[in-house]
Amino acid sequence: MTSSEKGILIVLSGPSGVGKGTVCKALRDCAPNLIYSVSATTRAPREGEVDGVNYFFKSREQFQQLIQDNQVLEWAEYVGNYYGTPRKFVEDTLNSGKDIILEIEVQGALKVKKSFPEGVFIFLLPPSMDELENRIVGRGTESQEVIRSRMSVAMDEIRMMEHYDYAIVNDHVEHACSNIQSIIVAEHCRKDKVVSKIKQWMAEVK
Numbered sequence: 001m002t003s004s005e006k007g008i009l010i011v012l013s014g015p016s017g018v019g020k021g022t023v024c025k026a027l028r029d030c031a032p033n034l035i036y037s038v039s040a041t042t043r044a045p046r047e048g049e050v051d052g053v054n055y056f057f058k059s060r061e062q063f064q065q066l067i068q069d070n071q072v073l074e075w076a077e078y079v080g081n082y083y084g085t086p087r088k089f090v091e092d093t094l095n096s097g098k099d100i101i102l103e104i105e106v107q108g109a110l111k112v113k114k115s116f117p118e119g120v121f122i123f124l125l126p127p128s129m130d131e132l133e134n135r136i137v138g139r140g141t142e143s144q145e146v147i148r149s150r151m152s153v154a155m156d157e158i159r160m161m162e163h164y165d166y167a168i169v170n171d172h173v174e175h176a177c178s179n180i181q182s183i184i185v186a187e188h189c190r191k192d193k194v195v196s197k198i199k200q201w202m203a204e205v206k
């Protein structure tokens, strides 16, 4: 790949508890070249979460400063907290020709679509709403009240699925993972991705 070829920007969304984090973790094995964007958030860290690895944990004031300094590509408020994608890391990764995945909620994804219409937008669905609730309760990281809010947001999020290019049901993590991998492979085979290379060959033949 020449350095003039940009990487692919992949956006993965889906309701809380559907398994986005679990699938992304599994993707690290099956798609080792994929780069992960680490978001900034004002949400408190969950047990085991590490600053700079899972999120950059910020105060509300620090987050507002990031917005003011134009350092986030997009940001959104989700169930009382701010979440945003650091801009520079995404741009540098794409410019270096590497693919990057953003695991972000729907409002943010729609903002990214405006600035990166060529991005690939994937929505992760639960096998059923009951299973979604089982997963979010089973994870044991949120209070009953937060779970209720997240379940009600989930319905609105699923309605926004029409804005995405692909929908994947996370029945089994391995299936979801290999489907995402197949999408990435297919996107690399898009003719507009290879057309510049072909033009170069043609010019050399002349």
Ligand SMILES: Nc1nc2c(ncn2[C@@H]2O[C@H](COP(=O)(O)OP(=O)(O)O)[C@@H](O)[C@H]2O)c(=O)[nH]1
Pocket (backbone or CB within 6 Å): 013, 014, 015, 016, 017, 020, 021, 039, 040, 043, 074, 075, 076, 078, 083, 084, 085, 086, 103, 104, 105, 106, 107, 108, 109
């Ligand atoms: N817009 C936006 N959403 C984000 C970002 N980072 C994470 N999110 C989303 O914020 C929502 C809440 O994330 P989190 O509190 O980690 O809960 P979880 O999805 O249940 O693990 C999820 O839908 C994430 O995909 C970001 O940088 N921007």
Ligand SMILES: Nc1ncnc2c1ncn2[C@@H]1O[C@H](COP(=O)(O)OP(=O)(O)O)[C@@H](O)[C@H]1O
Pocket (backbone or CB within 6 Å): 014, 015, 016, 017, 018, 019, 020, 021, 022, 023, 135, 136, 138, 139, 170, 171, 172, 173
């Ligand atoms: N395909 C799956 N089958 C069963 N459980 C799953 C599956 N994917 C994820 N889970 C479980 O669901 C819970 C929520 O997953 P998580 O990755 O934290 O979701 P999200 O990041 O979308 O909020 C976790 O306990 C996880 O182990």
